[in-house]
Amino acid sequence: DGGITQSPKYLFRKEGQNVTLSCEQNLNHDAMYWYRQDPGQGLRLIYYSQIVNDFQKGDIAEGYSVSREKKESFPLTVTSAQKNPTAFYLCASSSSGTSGARRRSSWETQYFGPGTRLLVL
């Protein structure tokens, strides 16, 4: 999991501001994921992407947006519509994914980045 980086480590957001969290991997993984972690609630899936230029909403996508223009990168934007953004954000990647006609692929382990802690000013 050393091949996944997230930046910044800490991020401060002012009310009404959009902020973008970076996630980069050099593991040649097809799939990438964004999770939000709040105390006592485990990891909740925000968005995930199996291939470039395609992504799917997770369980708590409202107030967030993503893009997947490159295989290595999956940035997450926390928009002003997200009213309670304070949390620890974790990015993950795995080699599972789809190719060509989006056939189902075998499952692979998810590896996590070091996380970004977002705080509201």
Next chain:
Amino acid sequence: GENVEQHPSTLSVQEGDSAVIKCTYSDSASNYFPWYKQELGKRPQLIIDIRSNVGEKKDQRIAVTLNKTAKHFSLHITETQPEDSAVYFCAASINSHRGNKLVFGAGTILRVKS
């Protein structure tokens, strides 16, 4: 959709004793069950996983068992040490044409007292 329940939420054991954490899942199609360990302020790290064609897997002091009929799986840590203190998460897979994803349990805080 898939729901994963994890128990207990906190577990305190004496050094050298065993610790057991249990998870149940709802989707019978789930076929991959990883366990992650997360130390304070750090990223989750995979410690062991099991696939649905196996009933038990062991790696040194750590073992995982899976009962597909009952839809539950458990993490067993033997001869616990203070460095085992952390939060442990179980997860179950969901595979579909839209992609693969994991659903996580809420976590168990394990404290090993020396």
